[in-house]
Amino acid sequence: MKKIVFLVLSAFILLFIGCTTDKDLNSSSEKSTTAKLQDPVTIKPDVIVVGGGLAGCTAALRASELGARVVLFEQSDKLGGSANTAGGSISGAGFKMQKEAGIEDSPDKFYNDFITMGGGEKNLNKVIARKHAEESGNAIDWLQDYVGVKFNGKVDSGGYLTMNTNRVTYTAGGAASGGARYFLEAIYSKLDEFVKKGTTQLFVNSKVESLLFNKNKDVIGVVMNGKEYKAPSVIIATGGYGYSEKWLKEFNFTNITSNDPNTAIGSGYDFARSAGAALDNMDYCSCYGGSVPVSGFQASLRCNINYNGAIWVNTSGERLFNEPVASSMDKRTVWRTTDQNIVYIIVSEKMISDDKPLFSGMMSNSKPFDNKEKLNELLSEGKYAFKADTISELSKMINTKNLVNTVTKYNSDIASGKDTVFGRTKNLLAFDKGPYYAIYTVPYLMMTAGGPRINADGQLMRADGSKVGNCYLAGEIIGSANVAGHNTIGGIGHSLCTTWGRISAESAVKNSLVLKK
Known part of the structure; x- marks a missing residue:
């Protein structure tokens, strides 16, 4: 099992934050996600995060920031997921850069755009759409102020289906492929602080095979490489199912090709299904x-x-x-x-x-x-x-x-x-x-749009309205259609990762504290 080691990269990362070219960025990201050390899980986690893309890393960082002991398992040989190659756009309402640009916006306006542009309230989950509209701006401010992500300051209406209000902003890398690495590098640098403290461990080449349940069907941990790892809270941040012909042909297409990362195999959907979760908007998939x-x-x-x-x-x-x-x-x-x-x-x-x-x-x-x-x-x-x-x-x-x-x-x-x-x-x-x-x-x-049902806390839900105990979701697995309806708006992908990475981490940490009492 492989552990990401940031200790040897601290000086390099600080230098990177000061001045970096696009070429340097590509190089530094590769180094920070391939420095590894054979090491076992040595901490007793409060939170296990499954998936090491932008959503998983955001969730791990926010949970660590709140004082939790965190273990993250990533199935591939490096962190970052699709953010390693994606552009650097992200959307939200009411964030500082938007206000500084003189743009008037509000969560209500953002939510109303979801309804108008997404084909009506019938096409989304009203509870999580409103929660997303309320918290997305805070996520961008957190990325800028706490995490240290460098943004270029531009705020516009985004690509794809343009919104009525300018609420899409960009990292210093812009909308071009690779721009999202600026999110990753800043998050890696902050995670390094908790790795040094010994409260957070990040593992690659570590594929989670299934969830662990108690007799009440509450999640109590995961199985990875045939071994059980238990924790009071589990966050599933495995991305979509865009590289799973099985899931795509079950719900969406007869013939399809994929530009999704080959890690987007739908494992989180398998986990959710095993927990009896409801699946929403699976019949809609942008292409x-x-x-x-x-x-x-x-x-x-x-x-x-x-x-x-x-x-x-x-x-x-x-x-x-x-x-x-x-x-x-x-x-x-x-x-x-x-x-x-x-x-x-x-x-x-x-x-x-x-x-x-x-x-x-x-x-x-x-x-x-x-x-x-x-x-x-x-x-x-x-x-x-x-x-x-x-x-x-x-x-x-x-x-x-x-x-x-x-x-x-x-x-x-x-x-x-x-x-x-x-x-x-x-x-x-x-x-x-x-x-x-x-x-x-x-x-x-390049991404899928449906996902398992969650509530405003990011907690996994069953069709009968009951909660799946101790289990939370973040990122693409939530389903952009469940938030924004049947459309594709600029910056929604990274907004799902960071907004719900924070929400689910906060819920998971709170749940862990309750269970530990």
């Missing part, structure tokens, strides 16, 4: 369109679904939307709800331009590919790209019964100057000269 599944479940190649002149068709060969004006919400709805989650991108040879990439990689490897080279590669494989001189031949290749009629109608509408099906007015290019291409795409995701 993105255009993944070409050349690497199987792992998302690695993206087709430019907004390509000039392209149309989208389903497995029957029918168009799905007014392609050029589709919002991010429209796109995810198309790929999430269409038959088998399969959408073909149809283009002609004359639409393809060398200066406009048709394919690119994903995330940190998002460079564009040469159109001819990538098309030829995919065509030779014969699975995800198809080429024919006529639409009729192309339709047979992808087994779509209505593609010929769809394209005939589309060409006729273009000739008359009006798309009578979806009202498209932009990039109206006829499919009047081959060869033609069909690119097979499915959705890809």
